[in-house]
Amino acid sequence: MSAACLDIRNLSAVLANGQRVLRSVSLAVQPGEVRALVGESGAGKTMIGKAVLGVLPSSVHIVEGEMLLEGEDLGRLQPKARRTLIGARTALIPQDPLTALNPSRRIGPQMTDRLVRILGWSGQRADARIRQLLDEVQIRDPDRVLRSYPHELSGGMRQRVLIAAAFAAEPRLIVADEPTTALDVTVQKQILRLIAQLQREHGTAILFVTHDLGVVAKISQKVSVLYAGKVVEEADTAALFAAPQHAYTRALIAATPRYTDPLASLKPVDEAVLAGLAAEIAAAEQAWRPPHG
Amino acid sequence: MAKPLISVRGLKVALPDMTRKPLIGRAPLAEILKGLDFDLPRGSVTGIVGESGSGKSTLGRALVRLLEPSAGSITFDGCDITHLPEAELRPLRRNLQMIFQDPMSSLNPRRTIASIIAAPLKQNGLGDRLKERVAEALQRVGLPQSFASRYRHELSGGQRQRVGIARALALSPRFVLADEIVSGLDVSTQAQILTLLEKLAAEMGLTVAFISHDLSVIRRLCQQVIVMREGRIVEASATNALFENPQQAYTRDLIAAIPLPEIDADWLQPAARSTA
Numbered sequence: 001m002s003a004a005c006l007d008i009r010n011l012s013a014v015l016a017n018g019q020r021v022l023r024s025v026s027l028a029v030q031p032g033e034v035r036a037l038v039g040e041s042g043a044g045k046t047m048i049g050k051a052v053l054g055v056l057p058s059s060v061h062i063v064e065g066e067m068l069l070e071g072e073d074l075g076r077l078q079p080k081a082r083r084t085l086i087g088a089r090t091a092l093i094p095q096d097p098l099t100a101l102n103p104s105r106r107i108g109p110q111m112t113d114r115l116v117r118i119l120g121w122s123g124q125r126a127d128a129r130i131r132q133l134l135d136e137v138q139i140r141d142p143d144r145v146l147r148s149y150p151h152e153l154s155g156g157m158r159q160r161v162l163i164a165a166a167f168a169a170e171p172r173l174i175v176a177d178e179p180t181t182a183l184d185v186t187v188q189k190q191i192l193r194l195i196a197q198l199q200r201e202h203g204t205a206i207l208f209v210t211h212d213l214g215v216v217a218k219i220s221q222k223v224s225v226l227y228a229g230k231v232v233e234e235a236d237t238a239a240l241f242a243a244p245q246h247a248y249t250r251a252l253i254a255a256t257p258r259y260t261d262p263l264a265s266l267k268p269v270d271e272a273v274l275a276g277l278a279a280e281i282a283a284a285e286q287a288w289r290p291p292h293g
Numbered sequence: 294m295a296k297p298l299i300s301v302r303g304l305k306v307a308l309p310d311m312t313r314k315p316l317i318g319r320a321p322l323a324e325i326l327k328g329l330d331f332d333l334p335r336g337s338v339t340g341i342v343g344e345s346g347s348g349k350s351t352l353g354r355a356l357v358r359l360l361e362p363s364a365g366s367i368t369f370d371g372c373d374i375t376h377l378p379e380a381e382l383r384p385l386r387r388n389l390q391m392i393f394q395d396p397m398s399s400l401n402p403r404r405t406i407a408s409i410i411a412a413p414l415k416q417n418g419l420g421d422r423l424k425e426r427v428a429e430a431l432q433r434v435g436l437p438q439s440f441a442s443r444y445r446h447e448l449s450g451g452q453r454q455r456v457g458i459a460r461a462l463a464l465s466p467r468f469v470l471a472d473e474i475v476s477g478l479d480v481s482t483q484a485q486i487l488t489l490l491e492k493l494a495a496e497m498g499l500t501v502a503f504i505s506h507d508l509s510v511i512r513r514l515c516q517q518v519i520v521m522r523e524g525r526i527v528e529a530s531a532t533n534a535l536f537e538n539p540q541q542a543y544t545r546d547l548i549a550a551i552p553l554p555e556i557d558a559d560w561l562q563p564a565a566r567s568t569a
Contacts, residue, residue: 040479040481041450155345184345185508186344186547187344192561211480214552217553238556241556255484256480257509263513266488266510
């Protein structure tokens with residue numbers, strides 16, 4: 001049996017017109033590890049997160065491959081059993097806390113709901129747990145926050161609330177989908193620090209979706225670089241920045257702005273690199289045979 | 294040294310605070326900009342940086358007189374434009390152009406790219422040789438001529454932003470306001486757009502106010518930087534000086550919070566110094 005917390009093997013997904021949006025993606029997240037999925041828009045990084053959580057849009061169909069959550073093959077479970085397993089062992093930290101929260105309900109019941117309704121906890125136990133987590137995300141006035149409506153909190157506070165909610169049920173795996181993209185840079189740093197601290201203390205594995213190589217360098221131990229639904233490079237994060245192997249990874253690093261080295265950064269991606277990628281994708285498509293004809 | 298193109302003295306802007314608007318009657322005014330003094334030197338790119346709510350976009354809108362200041366003055370090339378009525382602003386408008394953050398919402402979906410770029414030319418009495426001028430504008434931003442007949446939805450994000458730049462520069466303005474023009478773009482596209490803007494600003498001798506939340510981008514592009522917080526200027530200086538020797542704790546915090554694409558195990562450790 002696999003020791004990985006999440007093991008994705010050879011996962012392909014297509015749109016109704018047959019176009020592949022995930023191209024034989026394989027990646028694993030070990031227990032307690034942060035794996036970053038990095039890529040530009042359209043790379044499929046959010047799609048992978050959604051596939052794991054079982055919330056792919058209805059226009060996307062998985063046509064091959066396996067997803068194992070702590071050794072259990074999600075594809076072999078009945079829908080209800082699959083939802084229960086995903087609900088108990090995973091959680092999401094979304095990009096935009098304002099759309100993830102119900103605007104017409106107070107924070108408190110929204111946070112305890114999941115624990116009570118999905119995990120069957122008592123209201124009292126859920127409330128105590130939520131307060132404990134709010135303390136862990138350094139919210140010093142939990143009573144006020146729990147009584148508030150989402151619009152009464154700042155962006156950073158809302159994201160703290162969602163981080164607390166994600167960790168509350170002790171999931172084994174958290175999918176964090178661009179959790180700091182909408183935040184100011186100083187708030188982003190506080191939030192990344194909190195996620196890293198809770199992740200360490202709770203031993204939670206995280207699949208961290210981001211477009212920002214700076215965030216990748218700071219938060220993750222492992223990284224998969226995606227382009228057009230294909231993993232073009234996978235490495236230890238330290239190794240990736242020390243010696244990126246794929247030309248696209250090198251180009252992405254060179255394109256990322258660095259105030260310490262303004263002239264060597266912000267380099268436009270070379271046309272030759274993009275042409276090479278297109279050829280690589282085309283070759284992969286040629287070699288690929290959709291299962292079931 | 295030549296006189297600055299734009300001089301701002303004691304600038305205040307107050308806007309209606311809709312969150313405190315009574316059911317009946319006017320919303321009370323909230324002061325967004327609380328007295329700013331600075332100059333924009335001719336032919337240089339000035340970065341305006343700050344977090345959300347710092348007033349950087351409001352400042353931008355006041356500079357191109359989309360907003361009327363409530364106090365202080367804005368002088369454009371020796372002419373006081375602070376309270377100039379719209380009719381008198383019109384002849385100046387061709388020299389006060391703007392590139393927007395989101396080209397998807399600032400380009401008309403029903404018009405072709407050619408007609409979008411032509412609109413300001415016609416408005417400003419440059420309706421002759423229209424085709425030629427549009428072709429020139431497209432070429433300037435590195436778009437093929439075939440794009441003239443396309444619509445915005447047929448373009449990628451980077452191409453759309455090139456159209457936004459082409460439209461703003463079609464009139465060869467003296468001043469261009471660029472408000473977060475790369476924040477919606479992927480890094481590879483962002484690099485292309487910034488390189489383009491850098492080149493055009495130098496070639497055309499533009500004076501640019503470049504609003505951004507990203508100090509790394511500002512360091513690359515701008516000759517001087519204004520750091521804003523809560524409607525005030527925290528620090529303003531030449532770019533290199535600001536990065537090498539930031540004077541204010543807030544500026545140092547802003548710089549330290551940028552996650553560089555480099556391994557740094559200490560970066561996530563709680564800082565000894567608290568945020569100012």
